[in-house]
Amino acid sequence: MLTPQTSPRTVYNTAASLDGYIATTDHSLAWLLSRESDESGPMGFTEFLAGVGAIAMGANTYRWILDNEGTQPWPYTVPSWVCTHREFPRRTDADIRFTSAEIPALHKEMTDVAAGKDLWIVGGGELAATFADHGLLDEIIVSIAPVTLGAGAPLLPRELELRMTELAANGEFACLRYAVVRGQS
Template identity: 45%
Template sequence: MGSTQYFVAASIDGFIATEGDDLAWLFEFNGATGQEAAYERFIEGVGALIMGADTYRFMLGEDLAEWPYRGLPTWVFSHGDLPVPSRFAGEDIRFVQGPVGPVHQEALAAAGEKNLWLVGGGALAAQFQELGLLDELLLTLIPVVLGSGKALLPMNGPSEPLELLGQQILGKGMLELHYRLPGRPAGGLPEAPTSGV
């Protein structure tokens, strides 16, 4: 069975989006050296996804010809019905509510030997972390300061120290960090090359 991984980018002051869910600051870093290879290495190990409603709404608003996670079953936590446009037709997208534990078990089983990706957002990932269901954090630090916004992992107190498994410097001043959360088993992602840190 694979790991439950939160793969995410954040500003150096710990925000994944502005208060208004603006990500323009992040898109400026698209195409940086090493970024695509790092993502490809990660996504090859993914067997299923879980995301929040805001993340799904963001995907709806993007100019996408098709669902970017083709063939991967996806669970979307939402308090109401959300559309599935024709460009996403045929994909296994399930809308769920309630506690994260049962959905986690279902999604992890669907992932098989591969990993389960918590795509976002931070509040949803924090629910998994607080229940001890989050195994790894794969964080790309973006060299900008937002000052406020949606927190990377909004928790009700400090955590124990995370174990650093790997690190890699990417282009445009980005840094990829791979952590294991306290008390969690070794994961299913090959360690990133350690470079320059």
């Protein structure tokens, strides 16, 4: 049975290799960043980001941004939570909140701040899976790149029942939108 979609939705939107990895074993995204896509095209990021009111990411995603985009302005304008038990440098150019809160409490805090907009689980797969474990993941959007990695960080390391609701081609990517199916055992 599908849960009716109400705002805000909690959405895991990411890119993956054809064999289901979101990063290589050494956390590289070179395979992704060399690909062509249209930010304003079908299932593009421009429209998606306009509907986002809060972001959650894992420690590895935050570390990747620091290591690879550290001198550039923070890429997001909405409050961003970093789920971690580690210490990280604090950026001063954005609303970044470090947390080790339980996912239900984090989800409530994000929902309160998002002002009716969607919550975006940026990465990684384990964080999205933890939201799903608590019944707090509504949708998965994945852009499949035409490459295989053979190993790395998995797209979603849990069994989860999904229903495809949209399919589009954007540049080199096959873009898929799935609703999370609830009530399946």
